[in-house]
Amino acid sequence: MSTLVLDRLRKRYDRTTAVERVDLTAKQGELVALLGPSGCGKTTTLRMVAGFIAPTDGRVLIGDRDVTQVPVHLRNTGMVFQAYALFQHMTVAQNVAFGLEMRRVERAEREKRVAEALRLVRLDHLADRMPRQLSGGQQQRVALARALVVNPAVFLLDEPLSNLDAKLRAEVRMEIRALQQRLGLTTLIVTHDQEEALTMADRLVVMERGRVRQIGTPEELYENPADVFVASFVGNCNLVAGTLERPGSFRTQSGTLLPCTSEAPAANDGLVLALRPERVTVTPGEGAPGDIRAQVTAVTYLGAQTEYHLDLNGTTLRASRSTPLHDDPLRRIAPGEKLTLSWDAASARLLPAETETGDET
């Protein structure tokens, strides 16, 4: 149990740069999620912490110790692999005991700790099974117990839930989080599932093409995304290009004016208005003059939520709300009809427009 520091970590391969630069400090007991699209360098970063990949540049510190040159088996990290990586020729108990054996923990103590770890993941009744006789979720829990039983300084998980079905995923997710908090483990978890990251993590690191785009708590990232990439990757977001007409009013490219009181970033030309769909309130009818009006282009019923696709004189927006009740006139809104929109002008954020070519690679 220690802090984890990644200091200007970089990994180049012959042609590609897998990780351009990652700076991160995970505090003792903190769960940090690495989030980003496929190929952005999450796994590479995690494997540099575990020691499977030697960084091209930069340092990894666990506690106060620089472990950049330390081989894997001396790092004392506990890793959970995507495909579990259990030892197929050993029983569940032998799998869990392996790390203790390597640490030369004596037999009685070892057995006690194995039993304890298996009880922690609620598998004590399956100690003598072989891994192939377990379900995916059970195998995953064995992998957790095996990594936890050695009291690792940092706990590392690479998409630990991706092989589980949706229901089990939610369950194991809560279980991992509860264990991690109970044991106070400094944890780094890789995921490309934003919901998973938002629900589990104390802090998130959003990565894209080997770079860190933003680091923050789930709330910070959701409420205050640093750029268009983060806004669109974390949660759903309306992103409308345009310029700031005057403080408090944003002009879209098709000429519609939208209320917005957030501060404009440095350059005024090339702005994007970021507005979460659930912050947009829709009311049936044309409303009063001066109200924002929109035509409904599609209504998507999602059970608890309903989504409205809207057209504002050429600007498209999405609004979402909890599905209205039966007697609510909104319930019968159909494509082609008119709605009035409103939102708190402060919840619309202004972000610099992303220029694809501006990114060097």
Place this chain on the structure above:
Amino acid sequence: MAESRGMFFKSAVVASYALMLAPVVMVIIISFFRQEIISFPPEGLTMQWYVNAWERREFARGFVTSLQVAAIATAIGVPLGTAAAYALARAKLPGREAISTLLLGPLAVPGVVAGTALYMFYLRAETWLDQDITATLSGLVAAHVLLTIPWTVRLVTASLQGMDRSAEEAAANLGARPPTVFMRVTLPMLRPGVVAAALFSFIQSFENLELTLLLVGPGRTTLPVAMLSYLEFRMDPTLAAVATVQILLVTAMMLITDRFVRLSRVI
């Protein structure tokens, strides 16, 4: 349409099995024919060729020699071949390709050519060392290791390539040093490949004729060479009887091995 295609494939499979097994079945049947010159239909059935094979001591002695050579060559070749395959697959050795080609080379060279080359080399070595090499057990074993190593390298390499590395990584992550990872995780995972390699090495050595032909001597002959010599002056079903025993032995070994590792999954 799909039906007739299915029928076609089925008959093709049956036909190829029939083609492969026909000679084996023929040999077994002939070994029980009474007449000396093979012809159909049989004049009657007999066990006399088995008795004859047993009474001719060169077959029994050849059998023992073949067993010895195959067992020792396998015992030497499999560990060396496994180590080589592992090093080739995992270590960043310079000249890996070249070493790999060299190790698999004996499989590509016709046995007679390799046998002749070995024979000439042995003769040289004998004059240098002033010691017998041809017609000795060690000479034969050394030659047969040239079969067992390549077969092992080939089969174990295939196993290594199909192997998921993450279990080994997990072991290292849990504190195992590289030799421990190899002994505790890699080797057990490779077990089916190594067992198959041992089986095939043994069979290849046991049945080998070409490589061995020039390296045997009077009183030290392998079974296949003894059979060939017998064929030079007799052509009765005694050989079929000897071959049948061999077929039974190999089949039994395969079946027993298959109980421990599913061969079809390895090869």
